[in-house]
Amino acid sequence: MLALRPLTALKGVGPKQLEKLHKLGLFVVQDLLFHLPLRYQDKTHLTPIDNLYAGAELLVEGEVFAHTLTSTRAGRRNSLLVKLIAPSGATLTLRFFHFHPAQAKQFSRGKVVRVFGEVRLSANGFEMVHPSIEFINPNVPPALSNTLTPVYPTCEGLGQISLLKLMVQALAELNQNPLADLLPNPVLDTLELPSLNHALLTLHQPQPEDDLSLIKQFKHPAQQRLIIEELITHQVALQQLRQQEQTRFAPQLPASRLCNALLTSLPFELTQAQQRVLQQIQHDLAQPHPMQRLVQGDVGSGKTVVAALAAIQAADAGYQVAIMAPTEILAEQHLNAFSEWLNPLDIEVTWLNGRMKAAEKRFRLAQIESGDAKVVIGTHALFQDAVEFNRLGLVVIDEQHRFGVHQRLSLHQKGHRIVLEGAEDLENAAEVQEPQEAQEVPKNLNSSSATAGQFHHPHQLIMTATPIPRTLAMTAYGDLDLSVIDELPPGRKPIDTAVLSNTKRTEVMAHLVAKCAQGVQAYWVCPLIEESELLHAQAAEVTANYFIAHYPHLRVGLIHGRLKGEQKALVMNAFKAHQLDLLVATTVIEVGVNVPNASLMIIENAERLGLAQLHQLRGRVGRGDKQSHCVLLYQAPLSATAKARLNIMRQTNDGFIIAEEDLRIRGPGDVLGTHQTGTLHFRIADLRRDSQWVDAALHWAKYLVQTQSPAIEALQARWVGQKIDYQHA
Missing domain, CATH: 2.40.50.140 (Nucleic acid-binding proteins)
Structure with a gap:
């Protein structure tokens, strides 16, 4: 079978050559055929x-x-x-x-x-x-030559001539033994695309009459044939994961009267968008299979209170909730908010962090293991093996893109707890073995009727304040249900954003001091901690010392990643209490910091930060009823990309517009934070370029799954391989 023939079957592939081919991700002859040229040379x-x-x-x-x-x-x-x-x-x-x-x-x-x-x-x-x-x-x-000469991606020690010789052999075999055309005829007929083998031959050996300009733009039908197959295969994997989740058992968490108690105690009303998303979450939590919901909401849209209401529903049903945040600052802020909201309802809230002393940590772990702590908040500390939940029913992951795939999967698996209603002692519990695969659970089975030997998966609520473009969300999180909080609380005013050259730095400082004298609180953000002439970036320490030396009446705080947790907490609490006028910080304050009185943000060397990061930083102001301002200082000269980013920030406060531009500039891997994980790596497809195919890919993926197409397994072997294992994390 050509698809699975080893590369050693080709003439000239010995152990050393094989090692180089493996570096390119090439293991069988089929891989070689899908290793497409970067460009072409016309030697005809x-x-x-x-x-x-x-x-x-x-x-x-x-x-x-x-x-x-x-x-x-x-x-x-x-x-x-x-x-x-x-x-x-x-x-x-x-x-x-x-x-x-x-x-x-x-x-x-x-x-x-x-x-x-x-x-x-x-x-x-x-x-x-x-x-x-x-x-x-x-x-x-x-x-x-009677065809255009391809130029392939290669690696050190593997020249074009060697690669071309192997390709010639592989293509000769393809002519004799065509690859299976796995997409059903309705797909190809509807999309009017060529067969797989014709597409491969065209791209490896384009004829002089082929439209090379279309190939260069990746708009040739041969390329689109491969792009759609890869996107369909990816969507099939996500659809199967969605189906698999529907077969797993999760605790049914009914709506709680305590949610109404919290809502009536709040000094504000939920927006219509918050109410809509809350209803979706409450419906999911009441089902006997795990909720898998991604909630997107722009900076300041009120995701935290929605998560708190979900936590109440789980806790009131007798289950624990794990809330994971990417930074200690955000985790502590969640601790304060959840404690304020949930403690009056007799729901115990605790937290874990990496800097706890041994005695305190033992106490917290015992609280969690016994089930006394109903809501547990933490950072990566929640991943530790020592953390044993008693009855984990809901996992809330805040700013999910900041966690690695394996980390998210690790916390999810902590919920694979055996349900032992009526088990008399722990020895009985130890005898029950967790099965390798989730068993299908009857639709009417709820947590109270579970028996020994069954186990549950926790519900998952995933939140992000970094809006994700629609096509990217469909492709990266197609196994999740998507909710969008697309409305800001009433009274929020758009943040006025100015872009100024670093030559205006002294004037901006004087303006900031004058505003602070009027009662305004301000942030001054520096991207680095230490001075660096190479990067032309002012350090936070240098800037803080400058303000202290030149404006002795200004109350200045400093926060950066090298401070210990206790020091960070002291500075942040002082700023929240308005014991400080100015907080000089690095980008450690990017996520979750909420000080409503702060209405002025200065971001230095803004040209060195990405759109999503700039938008998150700017979102630290504009949280009160005052008109807020953000100043982006840049160091000339500006690159074309940096100039485009700063112009976008000046033109709009809409995180979804910014997200679309971020995708266009940076690409999907960086936008999602998966650049190093490989979870969104495509061989041929590119979401920036090929977004117009995503809807069609989803449609036909559903068709293949619903018809139980026998081609699914072969498609996944061809395009996805083992990467599917981590898509649902």
Whole structure:
């Protein structure tokens, strides 16, 4: 079977060559066929030296007229200059900076050479630098290629010639033994796309009449045929995960009267968007299978109180809630908010962090294991093996993109607890073995009727204040239900944003001091802790010391990642209590810090931060009823990308518009924080470029899953492999 044939079946692939191919992610012949060219060279016709033009890659033939060694600078290695001449007298110079003396001797006068390379215009006229060369017999010239020549992605020690030889063998086998066209005919007919094998042959060996401009833009039908298959396969995996979750048992958590008690005690009313999302969550929690819901909400939209109401529903049903935050600052803020809301309802709230002393940590762990602590808040400390939940029913993950896949999966698995209603002692519990796979649970089974031997998965509520573009959310989180809080609390005013050169820094400082004298609180954000001339970034410590030295009446606090947790907490609490006028900080305050009186934000060296980070930082102000302002200071000169980012920040406060631009600029891996995890890695598809195919891919993925297509397993083997294991984390 061609698809699974090992690469060692190809001529020329030994152990060393195989190791290099593995570095490129190539393991079987099918992988080689899906290793597409980066670009193409047109060696199908010769261009006379008389007709050369700068900037083009051309195939040229000429007679060696002379060769010389020359050096342009003292101490530099000689370069080899070879002059080719046409019958008309027109000339082309070949320049080689790296060459062997024996190579120079090859260019004897009168020899005929065929070269391919980019034509440049220099003081010597037209020239090529390090072209590919072939000495030919003019009486029996070699035939020209009848297809465009592909240039493949490669790695050190594996040259284009070696890779081309392997491709030729693989394509010859493809012609004899075509790959299975796994997409059903209705898909190909509806989308009007070619067969898989025709697409592969076209892309590896495009003919001169093929539209190379379409191929360069990734708009050729052959490319789109592969893109749609890859996207469909990815969506199939997500749809199967969604189906799998529906078969797992979760505790049914009925609506709680305590939710109404909290709502009536709040000094504000929920927005319609919050109410809508809360109803969706409450409905999910009452089901016998795990909720898998992603809640998106722009900065300040009120996700935390919605999570608190979900926690009440779980706690009142007798289950524990784990709330995971990416930073200690945000975790402590959640602790304060949840304690204020839940303690009056007799729901015990506790937390874990990495800096607790041993005795306190033992006490907290015992609280969690006994079940006395109903709501547990923490950072990565919740991942530790020592953390044993008694009856985990709900996991809330805040700013999920900041956690690695394996971390999220680790916390999720802590809920795989055996349900032992009526078990008399722990020894009985130890005898019950958790099955390898989740068993299907009858629709009417609830937590009270569970028997020994069954186990449950916790419900998952995943939250992000970094809005995710629709097509990206569908592709990355297609196994989750999506809720959007698309409304800000009433009274919130848009933040006025200005972009200023760093030359205005002193004036901005004076303006800030004047505002603080009027009762305003302000942030001054620096991206680095220490001075760095290389990055032209002012350090937080230097800036704080400047304010203290020049404005002695200004109450200044400093916070950065190197401070111990206790110090951070002291500074933040002082700022919240308005015991400080100015908080100088690094980007450690990016997420979750909530001080309603703070209405002025200065971000220094803003050109060095991404759109999502700038939007999150700006969201630390604008949380009260005052008009808030944000100043983005930049260090000239600005790159085109940095200029575009700052203009977007100045033009809009809408996080969803900003997210779309962020996707366009940075790409999906960086936007989701999965760049290092590989969870959203595509071989051919690119969500920035191919977003128009996402809806079609979802439609046909559902079709394949619903019809139980036998092609699903083969599609996943071809495109996804083992990556599917972590998609649901």
